[in-house]
Amino acid sequence: MATLEIRDLHVSVDAETGPREILKGVDLTVKQGETHAIMGPNGSGKSTLAYSLAGHPKYTVTSGSVLLDGENVLEMSVDERAKAGVFLAMQYPVEVPGVSVSNFLRTAATAVRGEAPKLRLWVKEVKEAMAALQMDPAFAERNVNEGFSGGEKKRHEILQLELLKPKIAILDETDSGLDVDALRIVSEGINRVRSTGEVGTLLVTHYTRILRYIKPDYVHVFAGGRIVESGGAELADKLENEGYEAYVKGGASE
């Protein structure tokens, strides 16, 4: 069973005034089949955690460790992490002009699976996954994220999640900017992947809204660059009612 173990992770970014520490000792273990919600106020560092796990070059890990089934993730390049089974659904997916969605998906699937998927099966697989996310087939011929609406970008991220079948899925604010219908469709996509029991999900979110569709096994409150409280789904209800105020006050958050 795949396990992601984050131990005492410290991460900083280069600011004008020198390195600035954002993650200040994160400990978290995510196992295949589990869903963890990471919730926190703006600026708490939860997106930094997501991008650091995927290996974004902007972030420097200063200490701590991240292991996936015992393998040192921090030593891997960004594409190696993806091949090892780490997937990051981004809050702001990037436009890649000149590269069609179908070409992109097939190139990614070939890279992650280690061999090119058989064309006929692949076409069917993509078609079905797109239909399930209520995406127009014409979508496949558009350039990656170019001119996509907010909802289309998020569906496209979840489409990749479904096709690439990672061991650990990190979903960074996938719910932000979605209307209710889009949120439902996207959540259903995430739940389809979760229901296989083969993915550990790290759901990074500011709002509790998406948790009505996706029931987490664990909820962690993120503030000041670390997890300050952990609990079950009931913790989300508390946040819903009380907000983050209790965690921000006197916390280390800037």
Next chain:
Amino acid sequence: MADVNTPTGSTTAGSIEVGTAGAGAQLAGPGTGRATVQQPIDARVAVKPSFDVNDFPVPTGREEDWRFTPLHRLGGLHDGSAVSAAKGEDKVELSLPDGVTAETVGRDDARLGKAGTPVDRVAAQAFSAFEQALVVTVPKETVLTEPVKIDVHGEGGTRFAHVVIDVKPFAEAVVVINHTGTGTRAANVELLIGDGAKLTFVSVQDWERDAVHAAQQTALVGRDASFKSVVVTFGGDLVRIHPRVNYAAPGGEAELFGLYFADAGQHLEHRLVIDHDTPHCRSNVVYKGALQGQDAHAVWVGDVLIRAAAEGTDTYEHNRNLVLTDGARVDSIPNLEIETGEIVGAGHASATGRFDDEQLFYLQARGIPADEARRLVVRGFFAELVQQIGVAEIQDHLMEKIEAELEAAV
């Protein structure tokens, strides 16, 4: 602020200048940085075309036409000093399908100078100094199934060249000039497309790194004729290609495609003029370029004039640039001047984006290695345009060249 801030959309890179002009209005030229320069199309219309180099003053670099060109790297083509420079040699190989004739003729041949007249000093210099011209003729109603190939291999020194491609009425031809080797060259290429004829003219600048090449390629499009220009520039130190389209009669159609890949230190300049002075003609321009390396510089200037008589004109021009690394510069200036409202359509667009760290990260985060990610982006960027060339052999060759450029990527 701890959340990652990933910019979406393309960022601009280098310097982008966009000038636009409306009907009869003052021509806009924002960002020229110099209040004293002339306005784009005005300036070019005001220039009196001439075959005689002495009718043009030596450019200083302040003129609208020359302000982007590093004159000191032109090998004296602009100031007369090239004429006394060592005479260069070319090795020219012709591949002529049945029915096509090629002649080497003297300066006094009556067929020269019919498509149009030089509009700048370097083109006039080429016309004033060339010794022999090549005239390729595709006879009336001859439909070629193989391309005409003109392989020009520069062996150094300074050359002035003149080429006429004469496609007679209702003939159809593909003509490819492929430039390799090195040297300093100024040339005029005349393209005569007879009534109802079709010409695809491909000019490939695959020079060695130190070559200098300035050329005016003037097309005269006949009644209901189709002209497709494909300009491909990879090599050279300074390349300045100037395609021009004139219409001899109504119903003509011109498509101008261009593709360039500028590496560190290269100056690749493409400026084109489409002069719609005849009713019911069409033009469509798509130029795409990629740049990589320190001081890679691409200039694209697209001037489209729709004169009062040119009712029913339909035109669009589009330039896109992809900046792959820091240190590159793009100047992209579409100009459109419209003197009649009785047209089908007119438009232009220019966009310069960069392949940035965020795109790289996004593709890598899906398992795609960095070098493959870059190839994917550049291949996709050019493929769309290459497919429109319509000559399979050329298309394959170009995609190979693009791959080779990427292999050399920094």
